[in-house]
Amino acid sequence: MGRRSMVMQARLKNIGIVDDDDIAILEKLQRRTRDYLAGCTVQAERSRFECTRILLSGWAVRFRSGPNGARQIVNFLLPGDSIGLYGALFDQSDAGVEMITDGSLAEIPCTELMETFRQSGKLAVALCWIGAQDERVLEQQIFRIGALNATRRIAHLLVELQQRMLAAGTPPAEAMTMPITQKQIADALGISHVHANRCCRKLEKRGLVETGADGLTVLEPLELQQLCGFSKNALPPKQYLQKASTLT
Numbered sequence: 629m630g631r632r633s634m635v636m637q638a639r640l641k642n643i644g645i646v647d648d649d650d651i652a653i654l655e656k657l658q659r660r661t662r663d664y665l666a667g668c669t670v671q672a673e674r675s676r677f678e679c680t681r682i683l684l685s686g687w688a689v690r691f692r693s694g695p696n697g698a699r700q701i702v703n704f705l706l707p708g709d710s711i712g713l714y715g716a717l718f719d720q721s722d723a724g725v726e727m728i729t730d731g732s733l734a735e736i737p738c739t740e741l742m743e744t745f746r747q748s749g750k751l752a753v754a755l756c757w758i759g760a761q762d763e764r765v766l767e768q769q770i771f772r773i774g775a776l777n778a779t780r781r782i783a784h785l786l787v788e789l790q791q792r793m794l795a796a797g798t799p800p801a802e803a804m805t806m807p808i809t810q811k812q813i814a815d816a817l818g819i820s821h822v823h824a825n826r827c828c829r830k831l832e833k834r835g836l837v838e839t840g841a842d843g844l845t846v847l848e849p850l851e852l853q854q855l856c857g858f859s860k861n862a863l864p865p866k867q868y869l870q871k872a873s874t875l876t
Contacts, residue, residue, distance in 0.1 A: 635682075635683075635684050635685070635707040635708045635796065635797060636654060636658070636682050636684075636708050636734075637651050637654055637655065640654070640751075640754045640755075640758075645750050645753065645754060646748075646750050646751055646754050647750070649748075650748050650750055650751040650754070653744055653747065653748055653751060654744075654751065657734070657736045657740060657741070657744060658682060658684075658734035658736065659734075660734065660735050660736075661684065661732055661733065661734050661735070662732065662733055662735060663730070663731070663732045664686070664727045664730065664731055664732070664733065665727065665730050666686075666727050666728060666729050666730050667726065667727065667728075668726070668727050669724060669725070669726050670688060670711065670725040670726065670727060670733065671711060671712065671721055671723075671724055671725040672724055673691075673692065673693060673721070673722065673723060673724035674720055674721070674722060675720055675721060675724075676719065676720045676721075677712045677715030677718060677719075677720065677721055677738065678735075679712065679715070679735045679736055679737050679738060680710060680711070680712045680713055680715050680735075680736045680737075680738055680741050681710065681711040681712060681733045681734065681735055681736070682708070682709075682710055682711075682733060682734040682736065683705050683706065683707055683708065683709050683710075683711065683731065683733055684707060684731070684732045684733060684734055685707055685731045685732045686707070686727055686728075686729040686730055686731015686732065687704060687705065687706060687727070687728050687729045687731065687806075687807055687808070688704075688705040688711075688725055688726060688727045688728060688731065689701045689702075689703070689704055689705065689725070689726055689728055689812065689816075690702045690703050690704075690705060690711075690723045690724070690725050691723060691724055691725075691726065691815070692722065692723050692724070693724070699815045700815060700816075700818070701812060701815045701816035702723055702766070702769065703762070703765050703766060703769055703816075704728075704789060704808065704816070705725065706789075706792050706793060706796045707731075707796045707797070708758075708795075708796045708797070709758070709762070709796075710755070710758055710759070710762070711725050711733070712738075713741075713755065713758065713759050713762075714759065715738050728807065728808065728812065729807050765788070765792075768784070768788055769816075771784075772784040772785065772817070772856070773817060773818050776856060778817065778819045778823055778824070778827045779827040779830055779831065779855075780855060780856040780857075781817045781819070781856075782813060782817065782824065782827050782828065782831065783831065783836070783852040783853075783855045783856040783858075784856035784857075784858050785813065785816060785817065786806070786837065786844070786846050786849075786852055787846075787849060787852050787853050787856065787858040788858065789806050789808075790804050790806075790846050790849055793806070802847075803838070803845050803846065803847050804845065804846050804849075805840075805842060805843050805844070805845040805846075806843050806844050806845070806846070807842065807843040808843055808844055809843070810824045810825050810828055810839070810844075811824070813828070813844075828844070831852075834851075835847060835848060836848045836851055836852050836855070837852075
């Protein structure tokens with residue numbers, strides 16, 4: 629199994645309740661993979677869930693389209709994130725998923741995933757923790773759109789993405805580049821492209837970020853965190869999962 633296929637395994641092993649047998653089950657689940665180019669549709673809006681997918685490499689977005697063609701990015705998907713984790717419980721997905729970089733996904737038939745839940749209670753809890761993280765990410769999205777001005781919304785989003793990059797195994801660095809465009813930032817935060825550009829320039833002048841052809845680079849994460857008031861406990865720490873492990 630390639631290195632990129634180990635993203636989810638490393639993420640779950642790091643949080644402390646799955647053992648080698650559980651990891652072996654997960655590796656078997658991810659035996660079927662598919663590569664996608666940037667811009668390709670992974671899951672069409674209002675389409676049936678054919679399988680559960682695990683993003684192994686690259687970045688994607690989950691989005692909804694309005695009647696006038698406007699797009700709302702619901703959240704960004706990073707390596708180790710799931711798509712349709714609870715697909716067996718729903719007829720279809722309202723949101724679509726599109727790659728914003730080249731990447732690879734594992735495709736797991738929903739029936740196999742449900743059987744895995746029956747085989748390994750610890751692995752079921754660990755995967756549900758991934759779903760719980762998705763919920764917390766959406767809470768952050770609702771909060772920043774409803775409570776922060778445009779500049780602070782961008783800062784809040786960037787701090788969240790940086791924390792999630794670290795959780796996904798990106799090596800810590802003084803400057804971390806995210807492969808997102810100002811247009812995607814605008815679509816995620818409910819502001820115009822022009823306004824997003826203006827706010828990014830403001831952050832750049834303060835030395836907090838740097839924009840470039842390969843995306844947006846965070847230079848001063850602590851100052852961004854102070855600017856937007858991002859809570860260090862915004863995403864669920866692993867001790868919650870360790871408490872949940874007593875249920876298995």
